[in-house]
Amino acid sequence: MSGRVTRRRRTSSAVLVYVIVLVSMQVFLITVAAEAFLADNETLAWATAAVSIALAAASAAFLRYFRP
Amino acid sequence: MSTGGSDAGTAPEPGWRRDFPIGAAGEEEVTRRDFARFLVLGSGAMAVGNLGLAMWTQLRSINSDRETAIVAADAVGVGETHLFRYPTGSDPAVLLRVDESDFVAFSQKCTHLGCVVYFQAEEDRWHCPCHEGNFEPVSGEVISGPPTRPLGRIEVEVRDDGMVWAVAAHEEHP
Numbered sequence: 001m002s003g004r005v006t007r008r009r010r011t012s013s014a015v016l017v018y019v020i021v022l023v024s025m026q027v028f029l030i031t032v033a034a035e036a037f038l039a040d041n042e043t044l045a046w047a048t049a050a051v052s053i054a055l056a057a058a059s060a061a062f063l064r065y066f067r068p
Numbered sequence: 069m070s071t072g073g074s075d076a077g078t079a080p081e082p083g084w085r086r087d088f089p090i091g092a093a094g095e096e097e098v099t100r101r102d103f104a105r106f107l108v109l110g111s112g113a114m115a116v117g118n119l120g121l122a123m124w125t126q127l128r129s130i131n132s133d134r135e136t137a138i139v140a141a142d143a144v145g146v147g148e149t150h151l152f153r154y155p156t157g158s159d160p161a162v163l164l165r166v167d168e169s170d171f172v173a174f175s176q177k178c179t180h181l182g183c184v185v186y187f188q189a190e191e192d193r194w195h196c197p198c199h200e201g202n203f204e205p206v207s208g209e210v211i212s213g214p215p216t217r218p219l220g221r222i223e224v225e226v227r228d229d230g231m232v233w234a235v236a237a238h239e240e241h242p
Contacts, residue, residue: 016104023107026114033121038182040175040220042125049115049122056115059108066101 015062022059026052128156129237137231138163138173138224144232149187151176154222154234160184161222163232166206171232174208175220185219194219 029052036045088105138152150163152173160176164187174194176184183198193211194203201213208219223236 012100016100019104019107019111023111023114026111029118030114033118035181037121037125039179039217040125040128040177040182041179041217042122042129045122045125049118052115052118056108056111059111063101063104063108066104 012066015065019059019062022055022062026055029055128159133236136234137229138234139232140230141165141171141226141232142230144171147189152234155237159237161234162187163224164205169226171224171226172206172208173222173224173234174203175222175237177220178215179210179217179219180213180215 029048033045033048033052036042036048088102134155136152136154138154139150144150144163144165146165146167148165152161152163153159154161154173154175161173162176162185163171163173165171174185176186178185178196178198178201180196180199180201183196185194185196185201185203187193187205188195191202192205194205194208196202196213196215199214201215202211203209203215203219204211208221210216210218221238222234223238224232224234226232
């Protein structure tokens, strides 16, 4: 029983680490989008937005695996 | 500060309070799940911001084929430049007279980070002072420095009325 609880906690910790990594990448993408905006680079701006939305969706999906 | 609970007799707590039941005084009680929810919320906000920036970048190029008279051709000498705005009043651009019959015009925004470029006649190049980017005077191609894309080209033509007209802006060279 306690082994199962420990495994659940480890899973939650791993998911939290994944989410933190994804959010860190979002911060980086914001700077890329700002550069694309300043340089009028539409291609880069749209690519950045697409990746950013994918990362946000992945973060939300990870919440499903989060144990209380 | 509230910790998320509601007193009896007060208004019912809103739905977001049930999802994020955290107040300043209860920060030590933040669970990993709540923390992760806040992170996901922040991630979503940044995604929306990224999407907004992309849309803004796209919308700025809508008026890129508006025809505008820039200046009388005789008013610009060979090797001289004339500053103007194109395609909108917030887009700085610069016209260069290459020889007696030819003019070229470019967006004045450096393709690296948007600083203003200017023409260095003695070096025969467009120069961005922010990060030492240099561009070819006629083609706008990158000579040196951090920019990777050529300057945004603006098509110009001299018409019968003796004026130089801007007829279209191009993000990339043909």
